[in-house]
Structures are given as C-alpha cells and as structure tokens.
Amino acid sequence: MSRAALVVIDVQESFRQRDIWAYASQPDIVGQVDRLVTAARRRGDLVVWVLHAEPGSGGVFDPANGHVRLIDGLTPVAGEPTLVKTSHNAFTTTNLQQLLTFAGIREITVCGIRTEQCVETTARVGCDLGYEMTFVTDATVTFPTPHRDLPATATLAEILADPRTLSVGEMTARTEYALAGRFATVRTVEEVTGTDRAAAGDGTGVGAAQPEPAGVRG
Template identity: 40%
Template sequence: MSDTALLVIDVQESFKHRPYWSEQDFPSFQTKLLNLIHTARERGWAIVYILHEEDRGAFSQASGFVRLMDFLQPKANEPIFTKRVHNALTESGLQAWLHDQSISQLKISGIRTEQCCETTTRVASDLGYSVDFVLDATLTFAMQHPLNQSLVSPEQIKAHTAMVLKDRFAQITNTADYT
C-alpha cells in the first residue's frame, strides 16, 4: 500500500449556489482533477473526499447541496469525510484515518484554493505530513480586495497561494508532474 493520499477538498454542489460561483475556470479544473484522480488510482494512492458543512445556507445538510459534484464517482474504498472548519484534518476524523492507513504524504486538490485547500495544507505541514499542493487541480473565484476594492482574479489568488506555500508548507506541483 502507498503512503500517499490525494485529498479532494470541498468539490461539492454547494458552491454552485453561492453568488460568486463562476463557470469560467470550471471545465479546466474538472479535467485536471479527473486526470489527477485517474493517476492516483493507477499509482495506488488513497483517495479521500472531504465535504464542508455549515448550519445554514447552501452548505447546510438541509439545502441538499452537501454532496460531491456529479462528475466525481468515488470507488467503494474511497472514503468521504465531512468537516465544519476550514481545514480537513482536525475535526473530521480524517487525521486518525490517515494515521491508521500509514499515510505520510498528501496531495491537495479541491475548491477554494486560498481557503480550505490552503488551510489544510498549512495544518498538514504543521502535523508533519509531506505535502504537494496541486495548483491546477484547485479552483477559486475572483474576490474584491478589502483595501482598494480592486477585483483580484483567480489567477492572482492562485499565484499568491503558490508563493506563500512554496517550500514553507508544501511543494507546488501541477497535474502534469504526475504523468
């Protein structure tokens, strides 16, 4: 068994019901993520899906949207964990599962590059995991800068995430690095 796990973070229907949702980068993200999942299966990596849940809104169980996006088809041995905080490790049961599976290396992918993906990366590094942040297998959306009100593009957000994580918390990779 491999000591590596691919984490697929928050790739859930909830996002499609948020005002900032954009299809602009979604097709490329979907293709890259599916290729990465295929590679992970070929290499024998564990694949773990994580969902985010909140009390109200599109991320609540009552909404019916706290489920994987339809293009994802987990195998029976690919667990799904649910979290209520920004990192996937500390309260979802995932950390204990990874320990039980003797996982020491994580590949990070998913939605909201700068939020749950980045936070999980930082926490994983602090917990001693070797982490690859698979930048092109993450997705985010434009945001308004709080100081000057300018629009920050997804590309700018991803570039910033890569800059602050590189060699501190993770290696920055792309899906092509695994083919």
C-alpha cells in the same frame, strides 16, 4: 501498502449554486480532479473525499438544502472515505489524521475548492502535522476576491467592478508564493500524472520533472 494519499477538498455542488461560479479560475475542475484520482487509484494511493457543511445556516453549505455533495462526474469507489468538515481545513473537525495514520500515509496531495482557503489551509496544517504536502494548483478553484473593506452585502457586479478586487490569477499566485518552499511542493496536474502515465505505458511518453523539495517549513 502505499504511503501516499490524494485528498480532494470541497469539490461540491454548493459552489455551483453561487453566481460567482461563472468566474471560477478552473472551469474544468471535475476533469482535473478526475485525472488526479485516476492516477492515484492506478498507483494504489488512498483517495479521500472531503465535503464542507454548515448545518443550520440555511445557505448553500447547509446539508438540508441538498448541495453538500460532490459535483456530478466525481464518484468515490469502495474503500474511499468521504468526510464532512465544518472547519476551513480538512483535519480539525474530522478524523482525517487518524485515518491517515492508520493507513501509514506520510505523503499527501491536495486539490479542490477554494485555492487560498480550504485547500491552502489543509496544506499548511498537514505540513505542521509532519506530512509531506503537494499542492496541485491547476486542480483547485478560486474566485475574484473582494477587498476586506467592501461590505458583505456587495453584489457580484460591485465586487467585479471594484479595482481592489483580486483576480483569480492574483489569488492563485499569492497562494503559490505562500506555500512553496514553506508548506508544500507546488505542482501541476501534468507533473503529478505525467510520470504515472509514462510508467503505465499508455504511449504518451510524457514524464514529469522531479519537484524541488519543500525546503524549510514553518
């Protein structure tokens, strides 16, 4: 039985309903996640799908509006649970920890949307719960992020024009700096899947470098 799991967080249609999707940091999030899922299934790792819902909100995360579903191109197979959360991390409002404990999981790889929000928060909580966390940055998505003093009613054009807005590159870099050596090992899709492909004998010959240990956590 594998001791590892891939947790795919909030790669859902809700985000594509927002205009800011056009500025997503990783337009091919489906392709990147699919690479991780394919490799995880080949290794016999557990794949867990997580969706975010805000019932009664009337917005894109309200299940009543039909957008709380995986983006087309991603489909769980038999034995892969789909959990629905209402918190920023994938643990607090689901039975994820119970599920992982029952399966004997000690190592978790996370990917999904958003880089610095639900995916990062899940990595932090998972680390605090004692799991060995891997954060696959280029299989996450973030967006231009407004300054805290910009009104909540600001338009997308105003957000993009504001010099205080953090770019997707800045948001990604800040997340990596915060996680690496503290809460997770930061890796790329190629690093996670390269060794797996080489071991499978697909002719690529690509091998991933071994990651540095996560170091002191806390």
